[in-house]
Amino acid sequence: MAGKTENLSLLGKEAAIPASPEDAVLERVPNPHADTDYLTRFTCPEFTSICPVTGQPDFAQLVIDYVPDQWLLESKSLKLYLTSFRNHGAFHEDCTVAIGKRMTAEIEPRWLRIGGYWYPRGGIPIDVFWQTGTLPDGLWVPDQGVAPYRGRG
Numbered sequence: 001m002a003g004k005t006e007n008l009s010l011l012g013k014e015a016a017i018p019a020s021p022e023d024a025v026l027e028r029v030p031n032p033h034a035d036t037d038y039l040t041r042f043t044c045p046e047f048t049s050i051c052p053v054t055g056q057p058d059f060a061q062l063v064i065d066y067v068p069d070q071w072l073l074e075s076k077s078l079k080l081y082l083t084s085f086r087n088h089g090a091f092h093e094d095c096t097v098a099i100g101k102r103m104t105a106e107i108e109p110r111w112l113r114i115g116g117y118w119y120p121r122g123g124i125p126i127d128v129f130w131q132t133g134t135l136p137d138g139l140w141v142p143d144q145g146v147a148p149y150r151g152r153g
Helices: 075-086 093-108
Strands: 028-030 040-050 057-067 072-074 112-120 127-131
Touching: 040 072, 040 075, 057 093, 072 075, 072 093, 072 112, 075 093, 093 127
Parallel strands: none
Antiparallel strands: 028 072, 040 057, 057 112, 112 127
């Protein structure tokens, strides 16, 4: 992979957590199988952000599925980008959709979906789903594997 990662600013280097999602850098690398439809999944089981009204922390599990085209998302840059939300005030819907749109803008996938499975705020769990376009024909996509919130019952 030499030569394909030389322009990356984060991979293999010490990197600080960005102060905000706007300051975060998402990086991409060439897809060596751009002629093939396949699914890539990122799961972030401990995503956090801040409620823009109360300032209290919000917690979610994010599941991001995408079918790459010419580019793959570099995972260290994604980790730092997602971590930058921990001091970012935004509603669940805004965080989830903004992440999906930002990834789509960077890597231009054939298809992308994000599921934001948020833990209850005020006693109500909020799940947010966003996707681009239509899934390529014949591609197997497993269930995101996150059960609906059931409390302790």
